[in-house]
Amino acid sequence: MTATPDPDDFASAAADLQRAHLLGSLTASERARLREACGEDAALAREVAADLDLHDLLSRERGLLVDALRPVSPSEEADETMTRMLAASGRAEAELRARLLHAAQSAPVRAPRLRLRTAVLVAVAVAAAVWIASALGAFGGPPSLQRSAPRDERAGGELSGIVIAPQLSASERSLSWGPVWHAHGYEVVVLDGAGKVVLQRGDAHTKSTQWELTTSEFETLRQRQAPLFLRVRALDSSGLCVTSSGDLPLTLK
Amino acid sequence: MHPSSLVVAERGSTGPQDLVLIKRAMRGDRDATEQLLQRLSCIPRFVFRLNRSLGMCLPADALEDVVQQVYASVWPRLADFVGSAAIESWVFGFCRNCLRAQARKRRQSGVVFGAAKDVDADDSPFEPAVSAAPDAERSESVELLRDELARLEADERAVVEMRFLDELSFEQIARVLDLPASTVKDRCYRAMTRLKGRLQRRDRHA
Numbered sequence: 448m449t450a451t452p453d454p455d456d457f458a459s460a461a462a463d464l465q466r467a468h469l470l471g472s473l474t475a476s477e478r479a480r481l482r483e484a485c486g487e488d489a490a491l492a493r494e495v496a497a498d499l500d501l502h503d504l505l506s507r508e509r510g511l512l513v514d515a516l517r518p519v520s521p522s523e524e525a526d527e528t529m530t531r532m533l534a535a536s537g538r539a540e541a542e543l544r545a546r547l548l549h550a551a552q553s554a555p556v557r558a559p560r561l562r563l564r565t566a567v568l569v570a571v572a573v574a575a576a577v578w579i580a581s582a583l584g585a586f587g588g589p590p591s592l593q594r595s596a597p598r599d600e601r602a603g604g605e606l607s608g609i610v611i612a613p614q615l616s617a618s619e620r621s622l623s624w625g626p627v628w629h630a631h632g633y634e635v636v637v638l639d640g641a642g643k644v645v646l647q648r649g650d651a652h653t654k655s656t657q658w659e660l661t662t663s664e665f666e667t668l669r670q671r672q673a674p675l676f677l678r679v680r681a682l683d684s685s686g687l688c689v690t691s692s693g694d695l696p697l698t699l700k
Numbered sequence: 701m702h703p704s705s706l707v708v709a710e711r712g713s714t715g716p717q718d719l720v721l722i723k724r725a726m727r728g729d730r731d732a733t734e735q736l737l738q739r740l741s742c743i744p745r746f747v748f749r750l751n752r753s754l755g756m757c758l759p760a761d762a763l764e765d766v767v768q769q770v771y772a773s774v775w776p777r778l779a780d781f782v783g784s785a786a787i788e789s790w791v792f793g794f795c796r797n798c799l800r801a802q803a804r805k806r807r808q809s810g811v812v813f814g815a816a817k818d819v820d821a822d823d824s825p826f827e828p829a830v831s832a833a834p835d836a837e838r839s840e841s842v843e844l845l846r847d848e849l850a851r852l853e854a855d856e857r858a859v860v861e862m863r864f865l866d867e868l869s870f871e872q873i874a875r876v877l878d879l880p881a882s883t884v885k886d887r888c889y890r891a892m893t894r895l896k897g898r899l900q901r902r903d904r905h906a
Contacts (some may be wrong), residue, residue, distance in 0.1 A: 466889060468888065468894050469893070469896070470863070470870075470885060470888055470889055470892065471863065471864065472870070475771055493719070496894050497899075497900055498896065500899070501892065501895060501896050502864070503846075504841055504844075504845040504867065504899075505845065505860075505864040506864075507841075508842055508864075508865060509843050509864065509865045510847070511753050511754070511842070512789065512792055513751065514749055514753055515742075515745065515749045515750060515792060515795075516788065517745045517749075519745050523745075523748065526748075527760065528748065528759075528760040528763060529744065529748055529765055531761075531763070532744040532748060532760070532762045532763050532764055533744050534764075534766045535744070535764035535765075535768055535798060536741065536743055536744045536767050536771070538768070539743075539767060539768045539770075539771035539772070540737050540741070540771065542771070543737065543740070543771050543774070543775055544733060544737060546775055547726065547728070547733050547736075548728055548730070548733065550726070550728075572732050583899075599711070599894060612715075657773055684839055688773065697883075
């Protein structure tokens with residue numbers, strides 16, 4: 448006796464084949480079975496035809512990409528249009544380079560953060576050291592916080608970053624900012640909208656947290672088109688940047 | 701190199717490394733910046749070839765503008781790069797879009813530019829494009845496909861592009877995306893069904 452195929456099983460198998468067909472993962476024998484199934488089911492045949500249309504479009508799209516990826520041929524290289532395009536590309540590339548480097552420089556430098564686990568381990572180690580030391584009688588009395596005077600290289604205040612309110616006028620030509628712990632100097636520049644340095648404080652190695660602009664320096668800024676930005680970078684003893692203010696809009700009254 | 705292996709070499713397999721490269725460049729790493737710019741040097745070539753393959757025939761001055769526009773469009777979108785494909789294939793989309801925008805702009809302003817046959821003539825010094833001289837209808841269909849691909853969710857689009865443009869296997873895609881192959885297949889099937897449905901609807905309306 449021959450078993451009659453269950454129509455539900457047939458439909459499910461055909462649907463699976465069509466799914467694999469849409470995904471482009473049919474084997475040759477499966478493809479033959481699908482073709483056979485399409486002969487008996489017009490709706491399935493329409494679905495498969497639509498799959499083929501989509502595959503065809505994707506394959507044309509791929510053709511465009513493959514073509515674009517081919518290396519430049521000598522005849523293309525010598526083409527005048529290509530030469531002009533390469534020159535345009537060079538200009539755009541220089542601009543993008545400047546933007547990338549400028550954006551990175553103007554982003555405030557963050558102090559490295561300890562990972563949580565490292566911080567916990569350090570805290571546990573310090574607590575253990577204190578406990579052992581006190582058990583050994585290293586401290587004369589109960590542990591207490593002592594205010595020790597730091598090697599003061601700053602003018603005062605408890606600042607961890609640069610705080611500025613950059614505003615200049617003809618009568619008030621002074622810029623000042625909060626000092627930064629362990630800073631050995633400050634590099635102070637005024638930039639234009641394109642990130643080009645318009646004005647720079649003369650000495651980057653002074654610890655002074657103020658810049659008194661001369662009348663001519665102020666005039667230089669006033670003659671410039673807005674926007675202007677102020678950037679103050681605190682430098683360590685090696686001249687490396689400790690922290691930066693980022694680019695702060697500078698207003699001229 | 702066989703075209704398909706060329707695509708795989710340039711696209712699917714380098715996505716995650718390219719993401720690292722872009723992040724380094726965005727942090728101001730000079731080496732990474734130079735490497736990134738080197739990778740972007742494919743832009744004029746892509747624009748030149750697409751102009752020909754899509755039968756747009758824009759003149760040199762317009763193509764110069766397109767090249768500059770592609771660079772300008774890439775810059776604000778660098779942070780969006782997710783590493784599902786190589787930089788080249790990511791940039792390819794920008795090249796296409798800018799080229800189409802330029803062609804549209806020129807058409808609207810009534811500027812007439814050369815016909816496709818001028819470029820694909822027999823005496824052209826260039827090797828023929830894979831799909832050289834596509835007729836208007838074919839070209840339009842591929843553009844429709846691009847539009848619909850762009851409308852897919854980013855994760856679905858990435859899978860379809862890797863599968864059908866890069867010709868990666870589902871296992872390779874799964875490795876690149878760090879997902880089970882079954883998830884990749886489901887995602888791809890969902891995306892393809894959506895694409896097919898949208899294109900069929902467009903056909904019916906046309």
